[in-house]
Amino acid sequence: xxxxxxxxxxxxxxxxxxxxxxxxxxxxxxxxxxxxxxxxxxxxxxxxxxxxxxxxxxxxxxxxxxxxxxxxxxxxxxxxxxxxxxxxxxxxxxxxxxxxxxxxxxxxxxxxxxxxxxxxxxxxxxxxxxxxxxxxx
Numbered sequence: 001x002x003x004x005x006x007x008x009x010x011x012x013x014x015x016x017x018x019x020x021x022x023x024x025x026x027x028x029x030x031x032x033x034x035x036x037x038x039x040x041x042x043x044x045x046x047x048x049x050x051x052x053x054x055x056x057x058x059x060x061x062x063x064x065x066x067x068x069x070x071x072x073x074x075x076x077x078x079x080x081x082x083x084x085x086x087x088x089x090x091x092x093x094x095x096x097x098x099x100x101x102x103x104x105x106x107x108x109x110x111x112x113x114x115x116x117x118x119x120x121x122x123x124x125x126x127x128x129x130x131x132x133x134x135x136x137x
Contacts, residue, residue: 086096 087093090096
């Protein structure tokens, strides 16, 4: 039950008297015209909004980042976070740097050994090729 709804007939005036049919038709026409104008304005606003969005998208440059560059930035950020973590966990950035230096030095020797072995293998392969070419095989 709606307390604010009038229970008067639809064609009654404020004082309860019946309205003239022409008056009701005029009111209906006025409401229809108002609704049509409102709909037209809303449609125009919607079109202007859509046109503005299209224009903005057209002006905005399309930027497609490089996956390699994104990866490099991500690795650099991870290294930076690791450096800050080591500095905090070791009590100072100096001691954190020493830990990094020690770990790099310990990883450097196996890498040098592997490089030396690869160099030796290449040298031996070159010697074998020279011997095969020199012997005419």
